[in-house]
Amino acid sequence: MSKPPLKSLDQQVIVITGASSGIGLATALAAAKQGAKLVLAARSGSTLEEIGRQINVGGGQAITVQADVGERAQVEAIAAAAIQHFGRIDTWVNDAGASVYGRLDEVSEEDSQRLFKTNFWGVVNGSLVALPYLKVNGGALINLGSEVSDAVVPLQGMYSASKHAVKGFTDALRIELEADDAPISVTLIQPTAVDTPYPEHAGNYLSQEPMLPSPMIEPEKVASAILDAATDPVRDVKVGAMSVINTAMSKVLPGLADTMAKMQMGRQQRNEVPHSRDGTLYQAGESGRIHGRGDQSKADPKRARQTNVRPHAVVDGD
Template sequence: MPHKHLSDQVIVITGASSGIGLTTARMAARRGARVVLAARSSDVLARIAEEIEAEGGRAIAVTADVGDPEDVQRISDKAITAFGGFDTWVNVAGLTVYGPLHEISEEDHQRLFQTNFWGTVYGSLAATRHLRKRGGALINVGSIGSDLPFPFQGLYAASKHAVKGFTDTLRMELIADQAPVSVTLIKPASIDTPLPQRARNYMDREPMLPPPVYPPDEVANAILHAAVHPQRDIIVGGGGKLFVMGKEFAPGVYDEFAPAIIAMQKRSGPARDPKGALHEPKKAGRERGDQPGYVMRTSAYTRASLHPFATAGVLTAGLTIAAALLLGRHSEGTSHRNGIRRR
């Protein structure tokens, strides 16, 4: 069953100071939702909240590191204090590390997992403690990396595989408990956000996203759709869907593309900021990155998948019309042949 209309909801968004999280927060506020913005970047987060309020929306900022369970619980507590509760919780916060697995330090491995995986776990558990009584939506942002390996982003892919396993299990447990909570996993393909610029980078070249690349608005739209109309999984980007299907169909062939996938993650210029924002907040406040090359304007595949019944209806209508035309032509041909015979 659908949840509340978006304009009646309070939505908590982690990772709200940059990229997908920031885009989602602004889009939700424009559509009338009250938003709780959580991230590590205090000044940037406060400015974003002020911008939303200046445009007539309602927002509060909560400085928090999602890798700390006490910080995450504080997000929930402040949302309840400010707005009396929340209806949707979106776990967006995430970072990546570029480089071969054997070169990455244990400290960086652990920090990435603490943010991407444990941040999602802490956020999901804090959210569902509240939503079990109130009802609502939990939305976790994974990746097509939840289904695919990515050389030179191995720990990122591993963390997103773990997010998928956790999310699917939590959904099943909530169903078993008959809890009124929907659980959606969003799996974006490459999205034009500052993720590469904020990454920890072990390569000698500046990182980039492998094409095709989609705008963050497509992910934000999918997230807010799931907040009202629950879906189990949503892949953002038809190109990502093709990659996942190809790997499932021929995993050995996909493995052979490793050199090409590595090459597609390297720009021509030297690395600009190898440390990135893995261990401290940096370069927040921007929705889009500086991806070289073409960025898709929309994803027709994703937009169709958000309305499967409507899409099925259009296809059915198209097939019905096509069948009617074929039958009409067949009938005309038969009448014509019969007429010739009568003569």
């Protein structure tokens, strides 16, 4: 099958879930700068409204929809808003996600199911709702996986399992669409650790505050890969050198990969009092930022000002 024709960003209507922080927010701002019309979704309506307002004041075009991607009806409402306001959907980005730090035998079944409802069923809901609209004129479906769609990371076992599931679903859907000659490009984005508020939002069973081990890449790098996939069909994209290394090692030298993964057990905590166990699993929390805490000793105040859309906002935990 030939590659589906995709429009330039300034001719596209793009739906982005999990758009109120991290990778989703970075993607939204980058797409707005390049002239895309945006439909932004997340659980925090107030923060989304502020993001949309700033984009529109800056000359962009954006609407916002408060939605929990784990609920199919709410995802259908996102699509309906896109059609009502812009008349079509050209690219759909399934970015919303959640995590839980803790040993698999300690994390509650309720928390694990909530994680899967967002990470896996959110992708399923977004993908299946988007398909009829993308089939009309052709378009791109972009799902956020991870390097742990192939590899795994201890203390985030259920997150790793959910990203494996996202890869399996995305790959199977791609094959089925290709068999039907559907004019849809299906891409899996697999970043390595990214400097976003992800650990601050995660559920946490650890005795200290969770963190991502270094090296981390900037969320803008992932946003760039997403927008490239929106204009140039590609099967999958591994973002960051460690994603390439870790995914390859998990396939070629799985025993060594396991040994290296065990080394991450002690590199996922800060020597600080932990935040509440639920994090933002069940309700939107504080963030509004593209970047996470990173290395506070090297924090750049200028960057902090630039990436805080609303410093004291109550925002989505995706």
